Amino acid sequence: MTKLSVNINKVATLRNARGGNNPDVIKVAQDCERFGAQGITVHPRPDERHIRYQDVMDLQKVVTTEFNIEGNPNGRFLELVKKIKPTQVTLVPDAEDVLTSDTGWDTIKYEVFLTETIAELKSYGMRTSIFINPAKDLITGAAKVGADRIEFYTGPYAEQYSKDCEQAIEAYVECAKLANSLGLGINAGHDLDLTNLQYLKHQIPALKEVSIGHALICDALYYGLENTIQMYLRELQ
Numbered sequence: 001m002t003k004l005s006v007n008i009n010k011v012a013t014l015r016n017a018r019g020g021n022n023p024d025v026i027k028v029a030q031d032c033e034r035f036g037a038q039g040i041t042v043h044p045r046p047d048e049r050h051i052r053y054q055d056v057m058d059l060q061k062v063v064t065t066e067f068n069i070e071g072n073p074n075g076r077f078l079e080l081v082k083k084i085k086p087t088q089v090t091l092v093p094d095a096e097d098v099l100t101s102d103t104g105w106d107t108i109k110y111e112v113f114l115t116e117t118i119a120e121l122k123s124y125g126m127r128t129s130i131f132i133n134p135a136k137d138l139i140t141g142a143a144k145v146g147a148d149r150i151e152f153y154t155g156p157y158a159e160q161y162s163k164d165c166e167q168a169i170e171a172y173v174e175c176a177k178l179a180n181s182l183g184l185g186i187n188a189g190h191d192l193d194l195t196n197l198q199y200l201k202h203q204i205p206a207l208k209e210v211s212i213g214h215a216l217i218c219d220a221l222y223y224g225l226e227n228t229i230q231m232y233l234r235e236l237q
């Protein structure tokens with residue numbers, strides 16, 4: 001089974017546009033769960049331009065499915081997740097001013113940092129996942145630093161999918177086999193949508209979880225949130 005974790009960053013972006021509390025991210029998270037989502041993902045950024053640190057604290061009290069917090073493990077982020085102890089922490093190597101995540105970890109260059117950070121997070125009982133590009137040496141590095149899971153950065157897959165889906169998935173399939181053999185669980189995320197999700201799932205049956213935000217929230221404008229979540233779940237069957 002592949003779990004669908006809904007990333008609600010974009011809901012917070014909309015709320016922040018007017019300064020009030022509409023839409024209410026807490027209610028949306030609860031509704032996503034009620035409509036069948038098996039997890040809630042947030043990615044607080046240092047400038048808090050969408051999900052705020054306080055939102056993450058408030059969400060912790062209501063999320064009953066898997067809570068996945070993504071981000072660059074700077075001091076403030078680590079304090080937050082140690083307080084909250086979500087099901088899963090996904091480490092993402094984002095620069096402070098990046099528009100959105102655009103690459104995964106260099107698990108070789110950052111071996112010492114990742115090993116220490118992951119050991120600390122695991123000592124608090126959190127599952128750890130690291131955002132990663134599909135390259136075999138990086139996957140081997142992910143196992144070496146002690147991560148429980150990898151999250152494939154699927155931005156390049158999504159970009160190439162419409163031109164040549166076989167070419168787009170090739171490296172991911174090879175790296176998924178390696179990850180399996182090393183005992184790493186496999187998650188995936190970034191720019192996944194209703195056109196490219198089913199193929200990813202079919203090509204990587206061991207996929208444990210996808211986190212989807214931007215496209216899903218955009219689709220919800222047309223189909224409604226409940227229908228949209230059902231549509232994404234259907235792609236994962």
Ligand SMILES: CC(=O)[C@@H](O)[C@H](O)COP(=O)(O)O
Nearest residue numbers: 009043070092100101189190
């Ligand atoms: C790691 C990842 O791919 C997602 O968390 C994505 O970056 C969402 O972040 P934004 O909502 O800030 O684009």
Ligand SMILES: NCC(=O)COP(=O)(O)O
Nearest residue numbers: 007189190191211213214
């Ligand atoms: N980890 C990926 C994620 O949470 C959502 O990415 P996107 O669907 O907003 O591109």
